[in-house]
Amino acid sequence: MRFDGLIGNYGIKKTLNTPFHAYIIHGPKGSGKHTLERILTASLLCRSEDKPCGKCSQCKKYYSGNHVDVSYIPTDMKVKDFREKLKDASYLPNEAEHRVFVFYDADKLSVACQNALLKIVEEPPSGSVFIFLTENAGAMLATIRSRCKMIAMEPVSEDEIYAYLQTSAYAGVPDEKKRAAIAFSDGYIGAALDFLSKKKSDVYSKCQNFADALINNRMIEAIRLSTFKKREDLVEFTKELYDYFTVHMRSLKSGTTEGLNENVIALGQEKLARLCVRLDKLQEKANANVNISLFSTAIIANCLPIIREKQ
Numbered sequence: 001m002r003f004d005g006l007i008g009n010y011g012i013k014k015t016l017n018t019p020f021h022a023y024i025i026h027g028p029k030g031s032g033k034h035t036l037e038r039i040l041t042a043s044l045l046c047r048s049e050d051k052p053c054g055k056c057s058q059c060k061k062y063y064s065g066n067h068v069d070v071s072y073i074p075t076d077m078k079v080k081d082f083r084e085k086l087k088d089a090s091y092l093p094n095e096a097e098h099r100v101f102v103f104y105d106a107d108k109l110s111v112a113c114q115n116a117l118l119k120i121v122e123e124p125p126s127g128s129v130f131i132f133l134t135e136n137a138g139a140m141l142a143t144i145r146s147r148c149k150m151i152a153m154e155p156v157s158e159d160e161i162y163a164y165l166q167t168s169a170y171a172g173v174p175d176e177k178k179r180a181a182i183a184f185s186d187g188y189i190g191a192a193l194d195f196l197s198k199k200k201s202d203v204y205s206k207c208q209n210f211a212d213a214l215i216n217n218r219m220i221e222a223i224r225l226s227t228f229k230k231r232e233d234l235v236e237f238t239k240e241l242y243d244y245f246t247v248h249m250r251s252l253k254s255g256t257t258e259g260l261n262e263n264v265i266a267l268g269q270e271k272l273a274r275l276c277v278r279l280d281k282l283q284e285k286a287n288a289n290v291n292i293s294l295f296s297t298a299i300i301a302n303c304l305p306i307i308r309e310k311q
């Protein structure tokens with residue numbers, strides 16, 4: 001099978017050469033689960049030697065989004081409807097060698113649905129292949145897991161992510177922003193891309209100014225920057241501020257702090273770790289029914305004492 005479209009993940013590429021009847025692809029958001037699933041599905045349908053060729057009739061049908069032998073099964077169904085959907089799996093494939101059933105967010109499958117799957121995954125009908133994608137493989141029944149090939153997405157090296165970004169729509173973004181995205185990504189390209197998306201970058205600058213204002217004791221500015229009229233803006237800011245401190249903490253850990261905010265780096269790893277814990281809790285509160293006009297004070301009251309502590 002050809003896995004050129006998947007960056008890194010060399011261990012996975014080696015193990016996938018022999019087809020299996022059921023897979024659980026797991027890893028955090030942005031780790032490449034969907035990319036791998038698309039390559040795997042195309043490979044199972046492709047008629048050429050070098051799979052997936054992207055050129056044969058099977059590949060073309062798949063990539064144009066209408067291959068009859070591929071079904072995406074919703075994972076939030078009632079067990080009765082779910083069983084109905086699974087009936088298709090007992091028929092032979094229409095055109096390809098395999099019939100592929102894909103389940104996104106497989107951890108959302110109820111126990112009843114997973115039990116309905118058990119027998120079919122244990123003794124799969126000829127030609128049927130099941131692919132489950134999840135951020136949390138632990139939420140799936142052990143009896144299902146033991147019958148599937150487990151594929152854990154692997155983090156990618158910083159150099160590989162950088163090289164990928166250079167070929168992406170973000171090639172023109174300043175290097176310091178790319179470095180921050182890589183530090184934030186934890187080795188997952190999707191997370192780096194998410195970080196670089198335009199809307200996020202605007203909030204990122206706001207966090208930068210807020211951190212500077214706090215560190216330099218410009219309280220009126222800090223209050224102005226962290227006061228919001230809409231809850232969704234408050235939630236976004238709190239999450240972004242958590243990400244902002246996380247980037248700096250991880251960069252300090254990996255020793256690549258180039259392009260990041262020196263004032264924040266100077267706080268040191270230990271203070272940054274504690275700020276992240278506080279902001280993690282504040283994220284939950286921002287989502288809950290708190291008074292948003294007072295929340296700015298809560299953010300500042302949580303961050304300031306840590307920032308002011310003597311080293």
Ligand SMILES: [Zn+2]
Pocket residue numbers: 045046047048051052053054055056057058059060
């Ligand atoms: Zn093909």
